[in-house]
Amino acid sequence: MNISSERIPNNVNLSDDKRLQRALEQWQPHFLNWWQEMGPDGFLAHEVYLRTAVSVDEGGWANYGYVRMPDYRWGIFLAPPVEDRRIGFGDNLGQPVWHEVPGEFRNALRRLIVTQGDTEPASVEQQRLLGRTCPSLYDLRNLFQVNVEEGRHLWAMVYLLQDYFGRDGREEAEELLERRSGQSDHPRLLEAFNQPIADWLSFFCFTMFTDRDGKYQLLALAESGFDALSRTTRFMLTEEAHHMFVGESGIERVVQRTVELMANNPDTDVRKLGGIDLLTVQKYVNMWYSASLDLFGGEISSNAAEYFAAGLKGRYKEDKYTDHVALDGTYAMPVVEEGRLIQQDVPLRNAMNEILRDAYARDSDRGVQRWNKHLEEAGFSVRIQLPNRRFNRHIGIYSGTRFDPDGNMLTQAEWDTQKNQWLPTADDLAYVRSLMKPVIEPGKMAGWIAAPRKGINGLPVDFEYVRTDG
Ligand code: BYC
Ligand code: FE
Ligand code: FE
Numbered sequence: 001m002n003i004s005s006e007r008i009p010n011n012v013n014l015s016d017d018k019r020l021q022r023a024l025e026q027w028q029p030h031f032l033n034w035w036q037e038m039g040p041d042g043f044l045a046h047e048v049y050l051r052t053a054v055s056v057d058e059g060g061w062a063n064y065g066y067v068r069m070p071d072y073r074w075g076i077f078l079a080p081p082v083e084d085r086r087i088g089f090g091d092n093l094g095q096p097v098w099h100e101v102p103g104e105f106r107n108a109l110r111r112l113i114v115t116q117g118d119t120e121p122a123s124v125e126q127q128r129l130l131g132r133t134c135p136s137l138y139d140l141r142n143l144f145q146v147n148v149e150e151g152r153h154l155w156a157m158v159y160l161l162q163d164y165f166g167r168d169g170r171e172e173a174e175e176l177l178e179r180r181s182g183q184s185d186h187p188r189l190l191e192a193f194n195q196p197i198a199d200w201l202s203f204f205c206f207t208m209f210t211d212r213d214g215k216y217q218l219l220a221l222a223e224s225g226f227d228a229l230s231r232t233t234r235f236m237l238t239e240e241a242h243h244m245f246v247g248e249s250g251i252e253r254v255v256q257r258t259v260e261l262m263a264n265n266p267d268t269d270v271r272k273l274g275g276i277d278l279l280t281v282q283k284y285v286n287m288w289y290s291a292s293l294d295l296f297g298g299e300i301s302s303n304a305a306e307y308f309a310a311g312l313k314g315r316y317k318e319d320k321y322t323d324h325v326a327l328d329g330t331y332a333m334p335v336v337e338e339g340r341l342i343q344q345d346v347p348l349r350n351a352m353n354e355i356l357r358d359a360y361a362r363d364s365d366r367g368v369q370r371w372n373k374h375l376e377e378a379g380f381s382v383r384i385q386l387p388n389r390r391f392n393r394h395i396g397i398y399s400g401t402r403f404d405p406d407g408n409m410l411t412q413a414e415w416d417t418q419k420n421q422w423l424p425t426a427d428d429l430a431y432v433r434s435l436m437k438p439v440i441e442p443g444k445m446a447g448w449i450a451a452p453r454k455g456i457n458g459l460p461v462d463f464e465y466v467r468t469d470g
Contacts, residue, residue, distance in 0.1 A: 009054045009075030012159065023162040027173050031154070034177045035070060038125045040147055042132055044070050047467040048144045049456065053077055053152065053239070061238050064457045066467065072148045076159045078231035087225035089324040090311040097227040101164050105310050109226055110165055112312060114172050115189055116217065116233075117157030118179065120150045122193035123206070125181035130203055133436035135446035138455060139200070141465035142246045146207060149239045156232045164228065191394060192291040199432045200449075201254065201276060205288035208247030209364060213295040215240050216316060216360045223314025248367045249452060254281060255371045256450040259378045271431060274447040278375075278382055280432065283424045285384060286405060289364065290392035296357040298396040299333055305349035315352065316359040331355065334390075336401050341409065353396075361389060392423065440468050 005015055008028075014021060036044065047066040054063050056077050067073075085097045101109055124147050134140035154176060161169035179186050182194045192210055197203050218233040218240065254276055261275040270277040297304060307313035308326065318324065331351035334341040346354075365386055372383045388407030390398040402415035405422055424432075439446045443462025455461045 007073065009052070009073050009077075011056055011078060012076050012163070014076065017163075020159075020163050023170055023173075024159075027158060027162065027170075030174065030177050031074075031151075031158075032070065034121065035124075035151065038121070038128060038180070039151075040069060040124075040131050040144060041128050043140075043144065043466070044068070049141055049459075049463070049465045050145055050148060051457070053235075056080060056235060061235070062457075069144060069148060072151070074148070074152045074155045076155055077235045078228065079234035081227070081231065085227060085230075087311040088223055088318050089314045089321075089326070090225075090309045091325075092225060092311040093324050095225075095311075097225050097230070099227055101226065105226075105312060106165070108307065108310065108312055109229070110161070110168065110172065112221065112307070113157050113160050113165075113229065114176070116221065117154055117161070117172075117176050118189045119193050119214065120154040120157065121176060122179075122181045122188035122190075123147075123150050123210075125188075126193065126195070126197040126206070127203060130197065130200060133200065133438050134440065135200055135449050136439050136444060136451075137442055137465045137468070138452060138461055138463075139250070139449075140440070141456065142242075143203065144466070146211075146243050146246060149243070152239070153236050156236055160228055160232060190295055192295055195291060198429070199436050200250070201281070201284050201432050202288065204247045204250030204254065205284050206247065207243050208251055208367060209285075209288045209292040210295070211240060211243040211247060212360060212364060213292045215244065216356050216363075217295075219316050220313050220356055223318045225311035244367075248370065250449075251281065251285075252371050252374070253450040253452060254448065255384070256374050257448060259374050259380065260450065262380065263378050274435065276432060276435070276448050278384065280424065280428050282384055283422060283428060284432075285368075286387045286392065286422050287424060289386055291394075293357060293361075293389055294393060294395040296360065297353040299335075299354045299357075300346050300350050300397060301353045302350060304352040305347070308349050308352050313352075316356055326352075335397050336409075339409075357389065361386070387422070440466075 008014060045068060047068055049064065050067050050072065051062045051064050052067065052073050053061040053075050056079060087093055087095050087097055127143060127147060130143055131140055134143065158173045158176065161173045179188050181188045182196060187194045197206050215237065218237050221233040222230050222237065224230045258270055258275045258278060261270050261273045265273055315321065323329065326348040329348040330345035331348055331354060332343050332345050333351065333354060335344045368384050368386055375383060387405035388403060390403040390407045391405050393399045402410040402412055404410055435446065435448050437446065442464045445451050451461055455463050456465065
């Protein structure tokens with residue numbers, strides 16, 4: 001297979017770099033096989049109205065047109081270089097950024113890039129069956145847009161591995177195509193990426209909360225002293241915004257529809273009307289938000305301290321801080337000690353995961369409050385709320401103890417008797433799944449979700465976003 005910039009749009013001089021070309025030529029067919037096997041099920045031959053990044057110029061990252069997904073032009077793009085860029089934090093503050101991988105940080109960087117890379121194909125695998133039950137063609141197209149861009153994010157990390165990490169990098173690139181979401185003998189690396197996304201409410205929660213973890217991890221990596229990583233992640237962030245839009249507006253439309261059903265039929269159970277009751281929405285939010293909080297790692301982390309010290313992974317908006325060394329301060333957090341929560345001062349560098357989680361929690365809450373506006377305007381007193389960050393955790397200092405959604409400590413027995421009020425039960429999941437019937441007539445919406453305010457790229461909502469006539 002011949003790789004030209006026509007086939008792989010790029011701004012990394014691929015046509016002049018024979019070594020990289022050879023590596024990618026070997027990897028590309030494996031990627032395409034993976035896409036055939038693990039990509040969106042049942043829609044490989046359909047024409048989908050997608051945006052493709054063809055350059056980093058303004059507007060170049062969003063070229064719209066019909067394309068069959070296997071023919072999508074997955075490209076490699078770095079945000080434009082910043083002249084005389086310096087390391088912005090940690091022990092190497094002020095030194096020129098690295099254009100090669102420093103030997104002493106090679107393992108740590110490889111690990112960060114592999115962890116990031118692993119999530120991208122994992123999410124495509126998790127979402128693979130959703131196309132069959134889309135609530136509208138508009139939503140179907142958005143699912144596929146997210147999928148192809150996660151595919152491109154995999155390319156972005158594979159480019160770094162192949163161009164900067166030699167043989168190890170090539171092996172890691174192959175393994176990124178070999179692990180499988182949810183497969184017990186060869187799972188994806190992080191827990192949330194092994195959970196099934198079996199219905200569209202989960203998909204919207206995932207793009208709202210889990211893609212948002214992606215945003216904050218990418219922002220932290222965008223600060224990196226390894227310049228190629230910084231530039232790659234900065235470009236990925238331009239695409240990430242749409243993924244979160246899909247989730248935030250998706251749940252907003254679910255809430256809107258439910259509010260409409262409740263207002264018109266005040267005495268009827270929303271489920272009898274084919275809507276998704278707010279308690280079920282809340283339980284899904286509880287489940288996906290807590291799973292996504294886990295993705296930030298432990299509250300107290302020596303890994304995070306080392307990444308910061310080395311200049312590999314910074315804070316969200318590092319330039320807003322005045323102290324970029326972070327050797328003096330502490331961060332106060334409640335920790336579990338002898339069955340009680342007590343406040344503990346943690347050295348700042350060890351609290352970097354928690355500091356990033358703070359920014360994430362604020363951003364998530366802003367979105368939730370937008371959904372609540374619909375409840376407020378309709379005169380309902382009920383609200384959707386983010387659970388306390390200690391609730392239902394599997395990673396970090398709260399993972400060994402049970403907490404309710406307000407953050408109060410519980411015994412295991414209390415948890416066991418109450419958890420069905422907080423997390424989706426088998427019945428809840430079955431009910432939501434029972435609603436998942438495909439709607440593919442342009443402009444039509446499933447009964448459990450409101451229509452979007454507008455279409456994609458200035459087009460009407462009833463545009464034929466996926467050509468279903470084959
Ligand atoms: N699951 O110091 P700790 C995205 C491990 S999403 C399983 O607490 P650290 C996307 C950890 O590896 C963004 N294991 O954590 C979204 C360590 O193992 P070792 C993805 C976990 O290292 C939607 C041990 O526990 N990007 O892009 O500070 C669709 C203790 O580690 C988990 C990144 O994650 C977990 N959740 O932080 C598509 C950025 N958490 O050393 C895409 C790169 C921790 O004992 N990754 N462990 O063997 C990182 O920056 C860090 O690796 C983490 C963990 C933030 C994930
Ligand atoms: Fe991504
Ligand atoms: Fe994403």
